[in-house]
Amino acid sequence: MVPDIASPKSDGSDLALRWSGRVSLTRRILAVNIFALLMLAGGFFYLDSYRSRILDSRVEQAMREARLVAEALSAATPDRRDLLMLRLARDTGARLRLYAPDGTIIADTRAMGDRSFLLRDPDKEGWRKRVARFLDAGIDTVVGAVRAPLYRERRGGMTWPDVRTATAGRASGTVWRAPDRTPVITAAAPLVNRAGSVMTTTNARDVTQTVRVERLWLGIVLLIVTLVSILLSLFLARTIVRPLRRLARAAVRVRLGRAREVVVPRLPDRGDEIGMLARALSDMSQALRARIDATEAFAADVTHELKNPLASLRSAVDVFGTVDDPALRERLLTIVRDDVHRLDRLISDISDASRLDAQLSRAKFEPLDLAALLAALVRARIDRGVERDVRLRLDITDDRALTVFGDGARLERVFANLVDNAISFSPDGGTVALSALNSDAALDVRIEDEGPGVPEEAREEIFRRFHSVRPDVEAFGRHSGLGLAIARTIVEAHGGSIHVESREDRLGGARFVVRLPLNDRS
Structure with a gap:
């Protein structure tokens, strides 16, 4: 059967692209892959949320511990209170301070010689810690994390917001930021009968360590995915964009009238749509070349066929003026009429043959x-x-x-x-x-x-x-x-x-x- 022919009215509007149609295919491939990487990089935002949830749970835990310590200290006799505070400080890894109702400090486990709570000097740490802190600061800036207030020692219990809240009869907890960017958690709870308050201070370095480990693995995954994405983008660009560009250049050369010297790659090893396109374009160029050859041969044949009756007609006309014999002149007129008739038939058939392909296509x-x-x-x-x-x-x-x-x-x-x-x-x-x-x-x-x-x-x-x-x-x-x-x-x-x-x-x-x-x- 006759193959279906695309309608000339089909302008491909269903395949048209708006703004993206102006961007090269290579850049669009990279943009799609980069978008996927950005989605994966959103995991850093999740880590910030993950850290916030851990800190909230640690604050709740510190407040419960502060209430338990306050109950224990309220039940202890004065001569056993200091020993109990030291033991609790060693068990919880926190610094314990006991304040009077007016905020005057009564007891401090650090003054008793306990070093469970110590802040590290960032200037004395190695380059790895400095790099880690730099990454912490950079990622916190990118994700818009809320910076906790800097932890500094204060004089008097009433300068601590948690102690003021505990003096009012409620337990309270706060997250601070140590000089090395690790979180410091303070919590205070009132003693029985509001006879004072106790405050615990803990440096939650394990939270920072956990977040850094998760961030490291996420970064490794992101790096691997980035490399794979770049390689895939280059692979797609090589296997899609390059052959398309070659086909486009060949098509342009055909359009410029160089069909005879253009070799359109057929890509025989490819069974995908690009291979189909390449072979279709190659077949089209060969058909166009054959059509051009046929047109040239047809033009040459037309010239040859027209020259024969024209030569005969010219000879008859040239001789006609020099002949006086009526019979011979009649024979020459007969030749002229036959040649004119032949030319008319020949031109009519040539016109039909030359327009036949276009007419059949419509x-x-x-x-x-x-x-x-x-x-x-x-x-x-x-x-x-x-x-x-x-x-x-x-x-x-x-x-x-x-x-x-x-x-x-x-x-x-x-x-x-x-x-x-x-x-x-x-x-x-x-x-x-x-x-x-x-x-x-x-x-x-x-x-x-x-x-x-x-x-x-x-x-x-x-x-x-x-x-x-x-x-x-x-x-x-x-x-x-x-x-x-x-x-x-x-x-x-x-x-x-x-x-x-x-x-x-x-x-x-x-x-x-x-x-x-x-x-x-x-």
């Missing part, structure tokens, strides 16, 4: 009853009269549908050319037989004559343009040699084929067979 194909078309053709030809008493016979005995999909006027011209050709080669009183046979998914139309036939070595040449072998009885110049070439063009445009063969009965004559696909459209 033709609207419809279901056709080929039996009715052949019957009407034979009847009309008989009504016009057949020269030399040649008989026309139509043999259709197949009861199955003989329906094809095509342009009725064009197919009628094909069979009319073949019938005229058969009549011209048939002897006086001969028979030209037309028959149609439904064979599988194709329909064979046969036109047989009783003429001299076509030699096997010339059966392909007769379909070439301007190739004309005419019977001796026919007047010169009645045919341009384009009839069979036009017939083959029309038949192939309908997805069919045409060829000539010998008759099966081994009698004289030729058989032209036109094979057309049956209509399979509902």
Whole structure:
């Protein structure tokens, strides 16, 4: 069947891109992969939330411990209070301070010699810790983390917000920031009967360490994914963008009129859409090259065919002015009329042949009853009269549908050319037989004559343009040699084929067979 042809009105609006259509494909591939990396980098925001939740739970835990310490100290006798505070400080790893209701400090485990709570001097730590703190500061700035107030020692209990809250009768906890950027958690709880308050101070370095470890693994994953993404982007750019650019450059060279010297890569090893595109473009360029060659050959043939009658016409006109014999002048006028008639026929056929491809590309194909078309053709030809008493016979005995999909006027011209050709080669009183046979998914139309036939070595040449072998009885110049070439063009445009063969009965004559696909459209 005839392949579907894209409508000229299809502008690809369903495939159009707005702003992204102005960006190269390589940059779009990188942008998509970078967007995925940014989504993964959002895990750093999650780490900030994760750290906040840990600190909130640690504050709650410190407040519970402060209440327990306050109850324990309230129950202890004064002589056992200091020992109990030291033991609790060592067990919890916190610094304990006991304040009177007015904020005066009563006892401090550091003054008692306990060093459970110590702040590290960042200037005395190694480069790795400095790098870690630099990363902490940078990531906190990026994610917009809330910076805790800097922890500094204060004089008097009332300078601590947690102690003031505990003096009022409620437990309280606060997160501070140590000089090395680790969190410091303070919590205070009132003693029984508000006889004072106790404050615990803990340096939660494990929270920072946990976040740093998670951040390290996230960074490693992000680095690996980044490398893989870059490699994939380069791979996609290499396997998609580069061949597309090569194909685009080849297409531009074809557009610039260099089709003969352009080699469009076919990419035979690729079975994807780009490989399909490459092979389609290569086939298209080869078809265009063949079309250009055919056009050039056609132009050369036209020039050659026009020169013959023009040369004859020029000679007759040149001689006409020097001849006085009326009989000779009449013969020259006859030659002039024949040459003019030949030129008119030749120009008309050339015009039809040159416009045939464009007309067929715009033709609207419809279901056709080929039996009715052949019957009407034979009847009309008989009504016009057949020269030399040649008989026309139509043999259709197949009861199955003989329906094809095509342009009725064009197919009628094909069979009319073949019938005229058969009549011209048939002897006086001969028979030209037309028959149609439904064979599988194709329909064979046969036109047989009783003429001299076509030699096997010339059966392909007769379909070439301007190739004309005419019977001796026919007047010169009645045919341009384009009839069979036009017939083959029309038949192939309908997805069919045409060829000539010998008759099966081994009698004289030729058989032209036109094979057309049956209509399979509902």
